[in-house]
Amino acid sequence: MWRFMYRNRLEKLHWAVLEQDRILLENLVPDANAYEYLYQHDIGLSRLRQIMQKTAKVQVAERET
Numbered sequence: 001m002w003r004f005m006y007r008n009r010l011e012k013l014h015w016a017v018l019e020q021d022r023i024l025l026e027n028l029v030p031d032a033n034a035y036e037y038l039y040q041h042d043i044g045l046s047r048l049r050q051i052m053q054k055t056a057k058v059q060v061a062e063r064e065t
Contacts, residue, residue, distance in 0.1 A: 038046055 033049065
């Protein structure tokens with residue numbers, strides 16, 4: 001039942017949201033996160049970004065060697 005519901009209704013919505021996210025991300029200025037003002041409850045987002053940035057740097061360094 002879930003597979004039918006997903007393919008019939010939800011998959012279109014899923015791709016529509018992904019397309020909206022893509023457009024938003026393409027139009028952000030390169031250093032948009034430098035101008036954010038996060039609240040205390042957003043600390044997890046900040047930490048996640050730090051982890052992702054660190055991981056990306058490691059992957060780039062590995063690829064260059």
